[in-house]
Amino acid sequence: MSTNQKKEEQLLNLIDTCSSSSLSEKEREILQQAKAELTKPNAYLPRVVADLEETLRPLAIKQELSNDVKPLYKLITSHEFKDKGLGIGLASIGMWL
Numbered sequence: 001m002s003t004n005q006k007k008e009e010q011l012l013n014l015i016d017t018c019s020s021s022s023l024s025e026k027e028r029e030i031l032q033q034a035k036a037e038l039t040k041p042n043a044y045l046p047r048v049v050a051d052l053e054e055t056l057r058p059l060a061i062k063q064e065l066s067n068d069v070k071p072l073y074k075l076i077t078s079h080e081f082k083d084k085g086l087g088i089g090l091a092s093i094g095m096w097l
Helices: 003-017 025-038 045-061 070-076 086-096
Strands: none
């Protein structure tokens, strides 16, 4: 299992554990959308994580995240889930060779 597959599985498991009755309707919609994107065969994990972070950020700023979603938000904003952008640099080097 690759690193991205492990991260996808970790994220899906955390989304599943967040599906409690204490979620707001907005949080539920956001998590359902992220789960749908992750389960697509050609899902690009960094894009899904960035979109999820972007949609949860306003709730986090207003301190409106439920206690179930806070660990998920903390995880996706951690360095571990950030796109390092290494492929872009390697591709640009290849253009000059």
